[in-house]
Amino acid sequence: MFRLVRMPHRRERAVVEAAPARCGGGVAYRFGQFTLDSRTRQLLCEGQEVHVSPKAFDLLLVLVENRSRAVSRSELNQHLWPSTFVIDTNLTSLIAEVRRALGDVAEDPTFLRTMHRFGYWFIGAVHGEEAGEDSGRPPVRYWLVWEARQVALTDGENILGRAPDAAVWIDALGVSRHHARIVVSGPEATVEDLGSKNGTFVRGQRVQAPHRLADGDQIRLGSVIVTFRIPPPVVTTDTTPAR
Numbered sequence: 001m002f003r004l005v006r007m008p009h010r011r012e013r014a015v016v017e018a019a020p021a022r023c024g025g026g027v028a029y030r031f032g033q034f035t036l037d038s039r040t041r042q043l044l045c046e047g048q049e050v051h052v053s054p055k056a057f058d059l060l061l062v063l064v065e066n067r068s069r070a071v072s073r074s075e076l077n078q079h080l081w082p083s084t085f086v087i088d089t090n091l092t093s094l095i096a097e098v099r100r101a102l103g104d105v106a107e108d109p110t111f112l113r114t115m116h117r118f119g120y121w122f123i124g125a126v127h128g129e130e131a132g133e134d135s136g137r138p139p140v141r142y143w144l145v146w147e148a149r150q151v152a153l154t155d156g157e158n159i160l161g162r163a164p165d166a167a168v169w170i171d172a173l174g175v176s177r178h179h180a181r182i183v184v185s186g187p188e189a190t191v192e193d194l195g196s197k198n199g200t201f202v203r204g205q206r207v208q209a210p211h212r213l214a215d216g217d218q219i220r221l222g223s224v225i226v227t228f229r230i231p232p233p234v235v236t237t238d239t240t241p242a243r
Contacts (some may be wrong), residue, residue, distance in 0.1 A: 034050075145228040
């Protein structure tokens with residue numbers, strides 16, 4: 001996720017600088033009837049995918065991976081929205097989304113406990129194992145690039161907009177909360193406008209229907225222009241021993 005940083009509103013607060021919470025990859029965590037796969041970025045309930053926003057997934061993952069302790073709100077904010085200003089209710093909304101996905105309740109939690117005036121603690125019994133190659137399809141590596149920043153796009157839907165649950169969070173003039181989406185499906189990616197006020201444009205043309213993207217396409221959202229990139233495949237070169 002990349003960010004366009006703006007000056008804080010009086011009701012917003014600066015994120016406290018702290019060491020980032022540990023958050024690794026390539027592990028499937030099992031708790032209750034759920035599996036949280038950090039490689040495929042899926043939350044499963046008895047084998048069926050439970051849909052959560054990318055931000056909610058990241059929040060749950062960092063809490064599970066740091067389950068030996070309570071994680072402060074400032075630390076979670078720093079992990080989810082690094083070096084930017086956030087409204088206090090953003091994190092609260094994501095916590096509520098995670099609880100709905102897990103069927104958990106704040107008053108009598110099974111998985112997620114509120115540590116009042118501090119943060120949250122994942123209290124469920126967790127078993128972890130390395131995620132196997134057959135646990136899900138490997139993500140196709142597409143990128144969005146803006147100036148010196150870039151963000152990887154994952155398989156499925158990637159929302160672009162100002163809302164805190166957007167996979168690509170763009171806090172800029174003229175960008176709607178849920179402005180557009182890029183859908184990655186196998187070898188192709190398409191962009192679609194989500195009824196935004198100022199429209200979505202590719203190569204100067206307004207997007208009226210899902211539009212297939214090509215490497216180097218420029219996408220304009222409000223005042224922001226991002227570039228869609230497909231990195232070249234990694235080529236390994238075998239060295240022939242000298243005779």
